[in-house]
Amino acid sequence: MDLRLYDTLTRRKRAFTPIDPSNVRMYVCGPTVYDFAHIGNARPVIVFDVLFRLLRHLYGDDHVTYARNITDVDDKINDRAARDFPDLPLNEAIRKVTEKTAAQFQADVAALGCLPPTHQPRATEFVLPRTDGKTDMVTFIKQLIARGHAYEAGGEVLFDVRSMPDYGALSGRRLDEQKAGARVAVDAHKRNPADFVLWKLSSENEPGWDSPWGRGRPGWHIECSAMSTAYLGDVFDIHGGGLDLIFPHHENEIAQSRCAHGTHAMANYWMHNGFLQVEGEKMSKSLGNFVTINELLTTEKFGGRKWPGEVLRLNMLRTHYRQPIDWTIKALEESETILRRVCGRIKQFEYARRGMPTKERSVQLNLPPEILEALVDDLNTPLMLSRIGELSYDDAFDHALLSIGIDVLSYARWLRSQEQYASSNVDELVVARLEARMRKDFKESDRIRDELAAMGVVLKDGKDADGKPVTTWEIAR
Numbered sequence: 306m307d308l309r310l311y312d313t314l315t316r317r318k319r320a321f322t323p324i325d326p327s328n329v330r331m332y333v334c335g336p337t338v339y340d341f342a343h344i345g346n347a348r349p350v351i352v353f354d355v356l357f358r359l360l361r362h363l364y365g366d367d368h369v370t371y372a373r374n375i376t377d378v379d380d381k382i383n384d385r386a387a388r389d390f391p392d393l394p395l396n397e398a399i400r401k402v403t404e405k406t407a408a409q410f411q412a413d414v415a416a417l418g419c420l421p422p423t424h425q426p427r428a429t430e431f432v433l434p435r436t437d438g439k440t441d442m443v444t445f446i447k448q449l450i451a452r453g454h455a456y457e458a459g460g461e462v463l464f465d466v467r468s469m470p471d472y473g474a475l476s477g478r479r480l481d482e483q484k485a486g487a488r489v490a491v492d493a494h495k496r497n498p499a500d501f502v503l504w505k506l507s508s509e510n511e512p513g514w515d516s517p518w519g520r521g522r523p524g525w526h527i528e529c530s531a532m533s534t535a536y537l538g539d540v541f542d543i544h545g546g547g548l549d550l551i552f553p554h555h556e557n558e559i560a561q562s563r564c565a566h567g568t569h570a571m572a573n574y575w576m577h578n579g580f581l582q583v584e585g586e587k588m589s590k591s592l593g594n595f596v597t598i599n600e601l602l603t604t605e606k607f608g609g610r611k612w613p614g615e616v617l618r619l620n621m622l623r624t625h626y627r628q629p630i631d632w633t634i635k636a637l638e639e640s641e642t643i644l645r646r647v648c649g650r651i652k653q654f655e656y657a658r659r660g661m662p663t664k665e666r667s668v669q670l671n672l673p674p675e676i677l678e679a680l681v682d683d684l685n686t687p688l689m690l691s692r693i694g695e696l697s698y699d700d701a702f703d704h705a706l707l708s709i710g711i712d713v714l715s716y717a718r719w720l721r722s723q724e725q726y727a728s729s730n731v732d733e734l735v736v737a738r739l740e741a742r743m744r745k746d747f748k749e750s751d752r753i754r755d756e757l758a759a760m761g762v763v764l765k766d767g768k769d770a771d772g773k774p775v776t777t778w779e780i781a782r
């Protein structure tokens with residue numbers, strides 16, 4: 306089945322042909338690690354995890370390389386380090402901030418059911434030439450200067466946008482339309498107002514590395530060009546990120562990589578997810594309208610309760626990745642109901658399978674064509690979900706959901722967590738409720754029933770052969 310992806314650069318949906326099907330290569334811009342990631346930041350992580358899983362399904366698990374960087378050099382990090390650890394030397398303070406934040410990010414996105422990428426390089430490890438010879442930023446910048454695409458001025462090394470005739474193709478901004486002083490600050494030392502920083506000098510209390518241009522630090526865009534080259538080569542298949550990265554970040558990555566390598570492309574498909582919004586506005590740290598992934602998972606800040614990672618993930622995938630999503634409590638509640646209903650059915654089928662002869666049980670279950678068809682059409686997850694809803698309660702339905710190999714909706718994780726509470730907590734609560742009923746404490750027995758209902762557990766009261774009351778339970782469908 307042919308994969309088709311919307312490409313921002315050519316502005317159309319195109320059939321996907323990898324450069325090398327035995328090694329399909331994808332790069333996605335990762336987090337700047339100075340603070341908790343908000344749920345808007347989780348959108349590209351989830352969307353490109355779906356694509357990673359799909360590519361692994363289509364080309365084989367060992368034939369996809371996915372690199373996502375960690376930006377651990379940035380002025381926001383320096384400010385945070387100075388604020389949070391004023392008594393430590395700056396380098397140590399920076400290390401504390403970035404290590405803690407990066408670990409938190411990994412834990413948060415794992416709870417959202419995302420696989421770790423193949424490589425997660427940290428920018429600070431790619432500033433200076435490396436012993437393993439992988440591409441680094443200083444060598445990259447030297448190459449740009451040598452090829453006549455960059456120059457040193459005013460304590461900076463700048464990329465010369467005029468040296469690239471088709472600069473601006475991704476965002477559709479032509480250089481002659483970019484008025485000086487409009488959005489780009491005009492610095493006297495720049496040949497063109499749109500020239501951007503590759504390297505800048507650091508003061509004593511800023512992090513810095515010794516380079517041919519003095520002790521300084523890299524600009525943001527250069528790190529992605531260097532690290533994508535290091536792991537994926539000069540030209541690779543897919544490059545992704547959120548819409549806000551198209552300009553200037555991705556535009557400038559393209560300029561750097563193509564000019565350093567002398568190629569016609571940096572990546573063959575450019576994919577961008579739409580914004581996650583709150584009341585029609587982009588969720589963003591600067592606007593202060595954000596809720597972190599961690600708050601949703603572990604606190605009652607949003608809607609007065611915690612939300613399982615699988616519910617957050619499903620909620621994200623109910624909207625097509627290029628459309629805006631409004632993040633609301635109501636949508637999360639609906640997503641939880643959908644997840645419960647579907648997983649209740651898978652669970653029943655799983656129990657039935659346990660009773661099957663081993664031979665039948667081990668039959669490889671494939672993703673049904675109607676599900677795969679939706680996914681390969683530019684990751685149409687809403688269509689996939691509506692098709693899952695339409696499948697009748699028969700083997701086809703169960704096969705669809707048991708295709709854990711791809712597990713776009715993180716069912717496997719959800720079911721595992723359900724199994725865990727099923728074996729311990731639920732049985733205890735059921736017994737406690739029965740005891741409360743026996744002593745006619747109906748207030749308590751109702752309370753426990755409601756608690757179980759909130760966990761998606763439905764009770765059935767009956768009598769055993771001797772006429773004694775018994776309660777059985779199942780996961781709500």
Ligand SMILES: Nc1ncnc2c1ncn2[C@@H]1O[C@H](COP(=O)(O)OP(=O)(O)OP(=O)(O)O)[C@@H](O)[C@H]1O
Pocket residue numbers: 334335336337345346347348349546547548549550578579580581582587588589590591
């Ligand atoms: N509201 C959002 N919806 C979807 N994607 C987003 C949103 N906000 C950020 N992203 C994406 O998250 C990734 C990390 O971005 P970045 O680290 O620049 O975020 P940020 O600086 O924290 O954003 P902001 O300051 O605007 O909140 C990028 O791919 C970016 O496009």
Ligand SMILES: [Zn+2]
Pocket residue numbers: 333334335529554558
């Ligand atoms: Zn990037």
